[in-house]
Every structure is written in C-alpha cells, then in structure tokens.
Amino acid sequence: MSGTRRSYNEEYKKQTVKYIQEQTKTVAELALELDIPAKTLHQWLGKYRSFQSEPIATPDKVRELERQLKERDQQVADLTEEMAILKKAVHIFSNPVYRRSSLRVPSGEDVQRLSGITERLLQMENSEAQPPSRPQSVTA
Template sequence: MGEQRQRFNEEFKQRTVRYIQEQTKSVADIAEELNIPKGTLHKWLAQYRTFENEPLANAQRVRDLEQLLKEKERELQAKDRQIADVEEQLAIVKKAVHIFSKSPRN
C-alpha cells in the first residue's frame, strides 16, 4: 500500500516558510531536516513568502548573483574577442579593397 500523505495546517506552513527565510541553509537541506519534500517547500515559499522576514542579501542569493555575474563576464569576454576578430577582418578587407581599387599604371 502507499504511504499516508502528510497534511499540514496553515500556521505550520507559514512558520516553516519564516524558518526557511531566516536560515542560511538551502531549501534542500531544510527539506531533509523536516522530512518534507523539497517541491512542497518551494510551493509554500511561493504562497507564503514575505520579504520582511528575509535578510536583503542571504547567502544563497549572494552565491546565485555571483554565479550569474561570472557567467555574464565570460559572455562579455567572448563577445569582446568576437568584436576584435571582426575588426581585424574588416581592416584586412579595407586594405584589399584599397589595393584592388587602384587603377593599373601603364
């Protein structure tokens, strides 16, 4: 037979969300600690989250933003390399056009 489904009252859900917001642990760690599925906690967060219970820069948010910044820096460096390559190609084409557009001397 299947496992009995757990039911939680609204107050428990709200207290749990407040607990998640006050911690520096990940949602997965808290889910394991409370023996509640991670997806359920994410659903509760979406439903009951209030930002006054949450520090402006929690550790996970800082890590996420640092990772995003690194990705954007890599993208920017790749685009800078592409621009340098295209500028070099353009300079070569300009020289070629200049050379071949000269009228032959007799």
C-alpha cells in the first residue's frame, strides 16, 4: 500500500462505475486491473450506480427465460432417455451370447450343406419346368 492518498474527480468515478457495470468480471478483478481498492469501487457503485445500463427483469423477459428453461429441461429429458436406450443397446450387443448366435460367420460345413440344398432346389425347379409325363395306364 502506498502512503499517498489519491483523489479522483466525479467524472472519472462515474465512468469507472459505468465500466464496472458493463463488465462481467468481479469488482475484485476490476480493482486489480484499475489499481483502485475494491472497497473504494464498492463505495462508488453505491453512490453512482445507474440501473439504465444494467438489464432489468421485465415480465416479458422473465416469461421468455422461463420458456427457454422449459425447453432446455425437455431437451435434457429427451437426451437422458436416448442415453438410457443407447446404454441398453450397448449392453445387449456387447453380450457374447448374442454375438456368437446372430453374427456367426458360416463354416465350411455350412457352405457345403447350403450348396447341396441349392443344387437340390435347382433340380426340383428343372423337373417342374418339364411337362408332367402321363402315367401309363395298366390294362388288364
């Protein structure tokens, strides 16, 4: 702390208060930035504060903020539900029993069996494509 006492004119104090109101920093941060004691800035705020430069909570503004809050709450609820569904899906698909039974790669035996079935189906198709032969009548 310096031993000299500084004095500021009224215009400087008003400009400083206006600057403080426009900032998002705390008074302590601004006190360090401006090299003015925080207690002094608080006193100036009490004396020179102008609420015109600060946002006022009008009923319309409050309603708008409430509407936005409800929207965000709904979004959070939707995302929470989606996340729960995805967690269940991950659990189901990571189960080794599910992976072995439904996503199995066919073995050589499976391929041979399927090709045999395919050949038989083709033979049946070819035999059906030919006109049926008449049964021979047995005369006695």
